[in-house]
Amino acid sequence: MLVHQILKSKGDTSVITVTPGTSVTEAAQILAERRIGGVIVSTDGRRAEGILSERDIVRSLALRGAVCLNESVDQMMTRNPVCCTKSETADSVLQRMTNGRFRHMPVVEDEELVGIVTIGDVVKARLEELSMEKDALEGMIMGH
Ligand code: AMP
Numbered sequence: 001m002l003v004h005q006i007l008k009s010k011g012d013t014s015v016i017t018v019t020p021g022t023s024v025t026e027a028a029q030i031l032a033e034r035r036i037g038g039v040i041v042s043t044d045g046r047r048a049e050g051i052l053s054e055r056d057i058v059r060s061l062a063l064r065g066a067v068c069l070n071e072s073v074d075q076m077m078t079r080n081p082v083c084c085t086k087s088e089t090a091d092s093v094l095q096r097m098t099n100g101r102f103r104h105m106p107v108v109e110d111e112e113l114v115g116i117v118t119i120g121d122v123v124k125a126r127l128e129e130l131s132m133e134k135d136a137l138e139g140m141i142m143g144h
Pocket of ligand 1: 037052
C-alpha cells in the first residue's frame with residue numbers, strides 16, 4: 001500500500017494550512033472547527049514550513065499559561081516537518097511516525113504540498129488491506 005492510495009481513499013485531498021503569522025487562538029479554532037489535530041504552517045500554501053499540533057498548544061499552555069494563545073503560530077510550530085512522498089509505502093510512513101512520535105505527515109512532491117496523512121489514515125488503510133488479504137486467503141483455502 002502506497003501513500004497515494006491512502007490519499008485517494010480519503011477522498012478529500014485538500015490540505016488545511018495557516019500562515020506563520022496566524023495567532024495560536026485562531027489556529028486552535030481551525031483545529032476545533034475542522035476536527036483535526038494538526039495544521040501545516042505555510043506562507044504560500046505550497047511549502048510546508050512548519051506544523052502545529054494540538055499537542056504543541058497543550059504543552060505551551062501547561063508550561064507558559066494562556067499568554068501563548070496570543071502568540072503567532074511560528075513561535076510554537078515545529079519547523080521543517082518530516083514529510084513523505086506519494087510513492088512511499090504505508091509501512092515506511094508508519095515506522096517513521098512511530099520512531100518520531102508524531103501523528104501527522106505532510107505529503108510533498110517536488111517540495112510542494114499535495115496532501116497530509118495522519119497515523120489514523122495509515123492504520124485504517126492497512127487494516128482494510130489486511131482484512132482483504134485475509135478474505136482472499138480464506139477464499140483460496142476454502143476453494144471459492
Ligand atoms: P502529533 O503527534 O502529530 O500531534 O505531534 C507531536 C509533536 O510532533 C508536535 O510537537 C508536533 O509539532 C510535532 N510534529 C507533528 N508532525 C510532525 C512531522 N511530520 N514532523 C516533525 N514533527 C512533527
